[in-house]
Amino acid sequence: MLPLHGYETGGWYPFNKKGCIDDPKSTASVGAMLYLLAENSRLSSFFFRTQNFVPYSTIRYLGMLDGNNLIKDSNVFYRDIDLDAQTFQLPQGQSFEARGEVRIGFRQLDNERWPASSLYTLKIANPNLASELAGDAMMRIELTAEQGRPRNGVEAVSPEKFRIESVEMDHARRNYNRKDVAFQLNTMVGNGLSETHYWLDSGSIKS
Template sequence: MNYIQQAIEHALPSGSPGFDVLNVPLQIQFSQLQEALLAGQFTLTTPLHAVCEAISHYHCDILLVTGRPACLPGVQALIQHLQPVPVNRIVWMDKYQVHEWYPFNQQGRIGNPKSTAAVGAMLCSLALDLRLPRFNFKAADIGAYSTIRYLGVLDNTVNTLRDENIWYHEIDLDNPDATLDARLHFPLRGNVTLGFRQLANSRWPATPLYSLSINSAELAKTIAGDGVLNVRLKLHGKSKDSPPESFILSDAWLQDGTPIAADALTLKLNTLADRRHSGSHYWIDSGSVYLK
């Protein structure tokens, strides 16, 4: 708010009356927002459709809906419209009645639905230590695992991975013996974003993972003509008892067999969808918290 306030104050001509951004009326019709969400005009609609489709596929008994977005009337209306389970089996965790043991209760109810993640982690930890008597919680089955099953080139405009752009299928990065087929190589004609999806469904949202860029001006000139660059990847960081940690470039060559030096290409983590075509990278990917 201060950023907006200061920017406007600097732009005001001298002698202008004082400006307070908090005094600016903002008129919103929530019914229009809800209609826009149902019509798919918000980016939130697509992942909600995908999640509801998955829930419907698994024939869940009860659906618990939690988190800050679950408090929005439009989100609730969309989930009720999609009906991954019958409406009477959907439990909304905002304002859900709880007992005094709940660490974040407000007057006997869940005040902040995001707190359910912390409380769930607490219950999981207690269950692993067998400290939840008379409560069946299979905490041992809960664990982190890789969702990278299909890896390939993402579309330029939206985060979708079409079947014809998939490079590797049925990847299992949780397996210490996992390898990539060394016989597979793929043609490139420019810089691309590599991403992945979890399911064998082209409509399932894909996630950006790497940016593969060409550093050599000479190589770029060759590809800009009739040249085609062939690239092969391999897994990196695996050992006898631990699964692989990442993908790296194995080798690259032109269609006439000319090998390409390793420093002519860069494969870099780039997991933010809106950073695919920018010069900077997400700090979690780069490890740098300083602007360059």
């Protein structure tokens, strides 16, 4: 592992300070710039195989985040997730319990101490449901992996996101369904115990 703070680059580096990298986080944007320029053959005497760079999902365990941005083993909803497989689907009939709004995230390793990343917030869209959840009612929610849209002539693509498949209620006075709850995309590290930092600003790539 090579520390990049103070690494000598010369004057070509867009964010250099006296010919050195001042903020290591800037290497992410510069790397993306070099990738794009190289892919379009706009760099003389510079070549690398951009097709060898294939993005992959690090979502392996999906579950409820606690106040320390960790997913305890008891809070894992789905395991062994592989969104890079075109035919991957979450187990049918497998659900998790929720008694209100919760933050849902993921981690890569089978280790509950491994830092997790926030992904969604489960929101209650129906005020009547919110009132019932304040009492004895409980939701059992099943998710599904939603296939991505075909691009560049590719007919089949792997799943790209999760959506709510069904909602069943226990100890509720009314019937509710998946339209009464919603997923809100939330990649903020906000646990209510410290300042909230957007991951692009924090530079944290632990997960």
